Amino acid sequence: MHDTGTAIKTAPAPDQEEQRTERPEEQPSKHARRFGLPIATCLVMGNIIGGGIFLLPASVAPFGTISLVAFGVLTLGAIALALVFGRLAQRDPRTGGPYVYAREAFGDFAGFLAAWSYWATAWVSNAALAVAAVGYLDVLIPVGDHKWTACLAALVLQLLPALANFAGTRYVGAVQVVATVLKFLPLILVAVGGLFFFDSANLGPFQASDDSPVGAISASAAILLFSYLGVESAAVSAGEVRDPRRNVGRATILGTLGAALVYLLGTIAVFGTVAHDKLVGSTAPFSDAVNVMFGGSWGGTAVACAAVVSILGALNGWTLLSAQTPYAAAKDGLFPPAFARKRRGVPTMGVLVTVVLASLLTVYNYTAGSSGVFESLVLITTFTATVPYLLATAAQIYFLVSGQGERVNRARLVRDGVLAGIACGFSMWLVAGSGYAAVYQGVLFLFAGVLVHAWMAARKERTATH
Template sequence: MTAIVEQLPPPPAPPPPSRRLGPVMSLAMVVGTVIGSGIYVLPATVAPYGINILFAFAIAILGTCCLALSLARLARRLPGGPYAYIAAAFGDRAAFVTLWSYVVSQWTAVAAVAIAAMGALGHVFPLIASGWPLAFAACGAIIGMVLINLPGARSTGVVQVTATLIKIVPLLLVAVLVVLRLVTGPALEPLAPVPLSLGATVSACALMLFAFTGFEAAAVTANVTEDANDVVPGATIRGTVLVALLYLVSTVAVLWLLPSTQAATSQAPFADAIAPAFGNIAGNFVAIVAAISALGAGNAIILLAVEISRAMANAGDLPPFFARTNRAGVATGSLVVAASVAMLLVVASVSDSFVAVFTFVALVSAVSALVLYLICAAAALKLRLEKPVLAVIAILYALAMFVGAGLEATLWGGALALAGLPIRWLSRRSSGLPA
């Protein structure tokens, strides 16, 4: 293992301790990145599956935890983040293809969450609900993310902790309302009367798969985390388990508070679930929290994109511009590129004809992120850093996520991953490195 580590490109110089993520911030990176805007509509999408939801959650939680364990083992044994893990197991070319795929997915995700956040605020401020006002507001949100990231990772971490504490409020609130209803109110609503079946369980699981993405956030930001070898594994595992339990409890709680037919057609299931207790303010409250949740996730996602881009530039796989840093140790070149691509996507999405395309690109973006999960799990297996059974479960789960995404999105994701190879060839050639 020591010989493998010595062959890897040196990681970028870490920022000073005052600029790094602490243990709580690293945990918040995981929780805050996973909990984006998707959880607020998840109860509606899985409502028609009844009792199958519980078994689907069991599969999703098991698979996600196995993937998280693989990343945690890698983080404990190898410094340098995912680039180092994959390069040690499969070589630097495989590391580039995997990480290029991932960084493209993060660029797209920044645009998606900015639009989602401003779309949620559109319920409170109708002026920015659609069209160019929505696009301008989303671009403003992206600029805000850039300003938060410029002072260093700790600035991002502080915002992430705050946003995480806010975004879990409605998730816990529905659970409290269930307890109060058990004590003082009418009986809980039954789940949809659907028989238990393998097909329904798999379908429900497919809807949950992407709601759990983001648990890699601590590992990706390892280079800007204080005592990363100790902090990152714990943050990855604890964050994944915490989010899994929050998702399970809050989703089932919403379905116990709403009739299954209403839940399945609700555009804001959390708002509808708390409306009987809080009245008309429920919708605005959940909309504002959903916006904060999406912006918090975007704030973390842009940091992930920056750190991955910097790692690739440090290895000579991207132009040196991507590794250029400011006094706080922030890779400003990567930050500018991430924000610029995201804003271009936001502007392009204004066209009515682009909406369907943008939705599909977001799905391709999610598929591109899955490449990282699959290859990291395989790396843990090859390097014998994970128990074979757990690593195999993680690999099978990642493959199932591709199946859930569909063939077309998967093929596009593969094409985007390979599209980075010419950029790598040019970058390494201009730097005098072997291609």
């Protein structure tokens, strides 16, 4: 990870890259600050860990403790994907991540598909996170009694991280560090504290379902698969990271390992402190674990606070990422030029459009009065999120097989090839876990993007010829 090797011939030198991409609106200011390793790591960890962790133990409990095996396998796949993103960021440390790698390897169309898919994933996910946060907020402040009160709360929860983004990268980084620490501490408290109250009798059967072992692992993995979305966060924001060739890879690995530690230890602690028959039907497994460990009934309030902070941190990071990919694509003429403008280090148009679209989707969710359509959209984004992953890992395989002027020893080549293969398999597993309906509808959404690409490509060609 720390051996940078020799960059390919097409990769620009760092000083050349800064000269090529620097724009007047990107001049340094006291509100714009590049992320160091700690903040970049918090960005990765904060985006991976949203609100889902607080329900995960109950979600996989029906399969038994065999679900921990699935968690371990998925963790290895996520780490392989993180290592691949680290290597790709060493090759080309520009803002945009998967978009940059796909476009460099396969051209404008592949790059556009990566940007289009990732952008849609980000703003739809923001709406989903805000709606989920309202459920936790209702434990602290009764906002769920009326749908429009809940809707207003969801809109405010989206607006607060957007304001931090508009204030500049300096504030985005500060919010991300604070939110990550605040949500990491209670989760670690449960994970470590649970060791002192661990009772193997609570674990229940190793395999609680009627499926075969392979079937049980696959079924529980389908629930857990999307827990690691966000490993690419540092790579997408590489242009805002100090010394990105060195720090992006490190932040990606450290953030992924930190999230994996929280996931695995937290799930094991809950499994060992809450009786299996109660855990299967639990709607607040971490609250139940806190109440077992410390007594009383304040666990729900404590976990609700941690969940709201966790989701706000995720919203803060995903809002930035939702603007970074369109920004990179806009600089290459593949998105409208307004997305290429920056203020205080943040692509403000991308943030604004994300907030507007996510807010409209949130209002529609409460207006429709049914979660069916909204849940379908969220499932589609779990598929669209894998498109940039597949294109990025395919780009890494392309770079390795074609050579691209990279001078590496045979051991390094074999290692990178194996990692790329594992990461590609992990991405394919994510696609399979999305379900047939999500894949079908997601492909239709990608086809709609083809029309947008046709319009932007024609516009770019017309501009070049005049």
